[in-house]
Amino acid sequence: MDFKECSKCVKLDLPNGCVVDILDPVVNEIHKWIQDQPAKPESGGLIVGYEHQRTGNISLEAVSTPCNNDIRTRVRFEMRDPQHKSFLLKAKKKKSYYMGAWHTHPQPIPVPSNTDWEDWKETLKLDKTGCRYVFFVIAGIKEWRLWAGDSITNEITEIHECKKNEAGLYLREELYQAEQFGGKI
Numbered sequence: 531m532d533f534k535e536c537s538k539c540v541k542l543d544l545p546n547g548c549v550v551d552i553l554d555p556v557v558n559e560i561h562k563w564i565q566d567q568p569a570k571p572e573s574g575g576l577i578v579g580y581e582h583q584r585t586g587n588i589s590l591e592a593v594s595t596p597c598n599n600d601i602r603t604r605v606r607f608e609m610r611d612p613q614h615k616s617f618l619l620k621a622k623k624k625k626s627y628y629m630g631a632w633h634t635h636p637q638p639i640p641v642p643s644n645t646d647w648e649d650w651k652e653t654l655k656l657d658k659t660g661c662r663y664v665f666f667v668i669a670g671i672k673e674w675r676l677w678a679g680d681s682i683t684n685e686i687t688e689i690h691e692c693k694k695n696e697a698g699l700y701l702r703e704e705l706y707q708a709e710q711f712g713g714k715i
């Protein structure tokens with residue numbers, strides 16, 4: 531997904547037929563940390579959100595951002611600061627749960643490294659999220675991409691934006707209009 535072309539909120543198809551909604555604070559916050567200058571180190575953080583009980587669709591609504599005790603170089607980010615955990619605890623009180631993690635890459639279009647795949651497999655094995663999936667975002671300089679790890683099949687696959695009509699509206703928009711009245715679980 532191109533950062534510049536991101537509409538208000540981005541919807542992507544999940545492997546189980548449901549949809550994940552990326553609310554705009556997530557994309558806007560991550561965009562602030564892209565490595566668009568040679569001196570900028572990698573950044574990253576956690577992602578929180580919730581599952582809509584009725585539809586099974588998921589919303590990702592906020593992210594944590596780099597803190598003083600994280601390890602950051604041009605090509606490496608390690609989340610070490612305890613503030614990421616505090617972020618999760620605070621979010622939980624608002625019924626927003628751990629859903630995954632994001633980090634940046636100094637590439638226009640991000641490609642996961644071998645280390646990323648190893649980390650993701652480990653995360654999928656060990657971490658419990660607020661839904662069936664664990665989400666991994668990598669933000670390149672021009673585009674960002676999203677992978678979903680499935681805790682049932684143990685597969686990690688890149689997921690893509692839902693289809694739109696000629697007017698740029700999502701073809702499955704009707705799902706969301708109904709959802710707005712359902713509210714949070």
Ligand SMILES: [Zn+2]
Nearest residue numbers: 635642643646
């Ligand atoms: Zn990476």
